[in-house]
Amino acid sequence: MDTGTPAAADTNKQPRTERGRRTLRKLLDAAAVEFGERGFHDASISGITARAGTALGSFYTYFDSKEAIFQALVRDMSEAVKVAAREALAEPASALERERAALTAFLRFAAEHKEVYRIIDEAEFVDPESYRQHYETTGARILDRLREGARKGELRADLEEAHAWAIMGMNVFLGLRYAVWGEGDLPAERVAAIAGDLLAKGIAVDR
Amino acid sequence: MDTGTPAAADTNKQPRTERGRRTLRKLLDAAAVEFGERGFHDASISGITARAGTALGSFYTYFDSKEAIFQALVRDMSEAVKVAAREALAEPASALERERAALTAFLRFAAEHKEVYRIIDEAEFVDPESYRQHYETTGARILDRLREGARKGELRADLEEAHAWAIMGMNVFLGLRYAVWGEGDLPAERVAAIAGDLLAKGIAVDR
DNA sequence: AGGAAACTTGAAACCTGGTTCATGTTTCAA
DNA sequence: TTGAAACATGAACCAGGTTTCAAGTTTCCT
Numbered sequence: 299m300d301t302g303t304p305a306a307a308d309t310n311k312q313p314r315t316e317r318g319r320r321t322l323r324k325l326l327d328a329a330a331v332e333f334g335e336r337g338f339h340d341a342s343i344s345g346i347t348a349r350a351g352t353a354l355g356s357f358y359t360y361f362d363s364k365e366a367i368f369q370a371l372v373r374d375m376s377e378a379v380k381v382a383a384r385e386a387l388a389e390p391a392s393a394l395e396r397e398r399a400a401l402t403a404f405l406r407f408a409a410e411h412k413e414v415y416r417i418i419d420e421a422e423f424v425d426p427e428s429y430r431q432h433y434e435t436t437g438a439r440i441l442d443r444l445r446e447g448a449r450k451g452e453l454r455a456d457l458e459e460a461h462a463w464a465i466m467g468m469n470v471f472l473g474l475r476y477a478v479w480g481e482g483d484l485p486a487e488r489v490a491a492i493a494g495d496l497l498a499k500g501i502a503v504d505r
Numbered sequence: 506m507d508t509g510t511p512a513a514a515d516t517n518k519q520p521r522t523e524r525g526r527r528t529l530r531k532l533l534d535a536a537a538v539e540f541g542e543r544g545f546h547d548a549s550i551s552g553i554t555a556r557a558g559t560a561l562g563s564f565y566t567y568f569d570s571k572e573a574i575f576q577a578l579v580r581d582m583s584e585a586v587k588v589a590a591r592e593a594l595a596e597p598a599s600a601l602e603r604e605r606a607a608l609t610a611f612l613r614f615a616a617e618h619k620e621v622y623r624i625i626d627e628a629e630f631v632d633p634e635s636y637r638q639h640y641e642t643t644g645a646r647i648l649d650r651l652r653e654g655a656r657k658g659e660l661r662a663d664l665e666e667a668h669a670w671a672i673m674g675m676n677v678f679l680g681l682r683y684a685v686w687g688e689g690d691l692p693a694e695r696v697a698a699i700a701g702d703l704l705a706k707g708i709a710v711d712r
Numbered sequence: 713a714g715g716a717a718a719c720t721t722g723a724a725a726c727c728t729g730g731t732t733c734a735t736g737t738t739t740c741a742a
Numbered sequence: 743t744t745g746a747a748a749c750a751t752g753a754a755c756c757a758g759g760t761t762t763c764a765a766g767t768t769t770c771c772t
Contacts, residue, residue, distance in 0.1 A: 313748085338630070363731085422627075430686070433681075451710065454708055460699045467678025492668065497709075520718085522719070525769095562762080713772100718769070719769080720765105727760080728759095730758105742744090
């Protein structure tokens with residue numbers, strides 16, 4: 299889960315040294331594994347530092363508390379999801395194609411990084427503000443794409459926020475079922491095709 | 506949140522007396538409030554017993570642990586959601602109408618019982634087995650309705666589990682955004698109408 | 713009425729794990 | 743080279759909450 303620069307957590311704890319940056323990164327990576335495997339409460343700081351190969355006390359050089367590192371992690375990961383999606387949307391395509399591609403990318407990402415899924419979900423309880431922000435910005439990005447599609451005359455002109463949230467919910471639950479829980483019973487492309495088809499035509503009989 | 510008989514948690518702790526059943530119910534109701542307000546970890550047993558108006562020690566007459574009462578609660582609530590949905594589906598209607606009615610009911614229920622929403626969501630981390638079961642059975646019920654609609658020639662014949670999960674995800678996220686977070690910026694009927702329309706026709710321009 | 717089982721009580725034992733801190737080591741700019 | 747700031751270390755501290763328990767009280771069946 300290395301996204302490069304750790305998301306700006308501007309406490310008074312920013313490392314000022316190369317060594318410091320390395321340790322911070324090690325802690326963040328270790329925390330991703332620890333929180334992903336055990337969940338916020340069963341996770342322990344000593345578990346994190348043990349995985350990171352640092353001393354317990356070092357933790358507090360970089361973070362004020364267990365909550366603080368969790369928050370840094372959520373923001374880091376929210377960013378990583380965003381980046382993965384942006385990459386999938388690189389080449390131009392029709393609006394519907396783009397939604398399908400975005401979902402395929404999301405499903406692949408979720409299968410590859412199940413811990414991200416879990417940690418962002420758990421943020422609903424541990425760090426509600428970041429959770430809300432994650433889904434609000436994600437929803438806003440989807441809505442932008444829908445509006446763009448409408449502008450090009452490919453999508454209906456009356457699409458609004460609720461449509462974006464509907465699509466987002468669809469994606470998240472398909473991710474949970476087929477990427478996180480599923481053992482590949484349905485491949486990402488297949489799931490994305492079904493959802494794309496639903497978006498294209500609805501579920502009613504063809505008219 | 507009184508669903509009648511507390512869901513069968515067949516430990517060796519079933520009450521054998523009327524008084525016992527009353528206390529058990531009080532604890533369950535108090536726990537719903539406590540967990541809903543503070544989340545699993547910030548919630549405390551003494552907070553629950555205080556709200557219930559019983560002694561701390563009495564808790565252990567009925568439940569083995571904090572996890573145990575949480576699990577009982579999740580199952581109780583999963584049942585309550587199911588019941589609320591069933592009631593909304595009482596009178597017959599077209600398949601698409603039924604989905605819209607189910608969503609309306611769900612949104613109303615979620616707005617009315619935000620704590621249910623939160624507790625079931627938190628079960629993903631506190632009691633994963635119950636969480637999974639809740640969504641698997643809910644998904645299965647949706648799929649049943651879709652198949653019934655297909656049988657009647659109202660819905661496409663190729664609908665499968667993934668469609669049901671897509672719809673479920675849509676519903677859950679719309680519930681989160683508009684029932685739990687929203688302050689009535691969009692009323693339940695309006696949200697359900699948008700989602701119903703999406704299911705009926707998709708988001709592409711009309712052909 | 714009588715007594716056994718069910719239930720209640722709340723003080724205190726007990727644990728767990730987050731956080732602090734005093735001491736030592738490494739980095740890096742001058 | 744040098745010294746001040748940054749960083750590392752882990753034992754010990756400590757708060758808070760779960761769980762236990764021994765001593766009552768209430769229920770309910772016969």
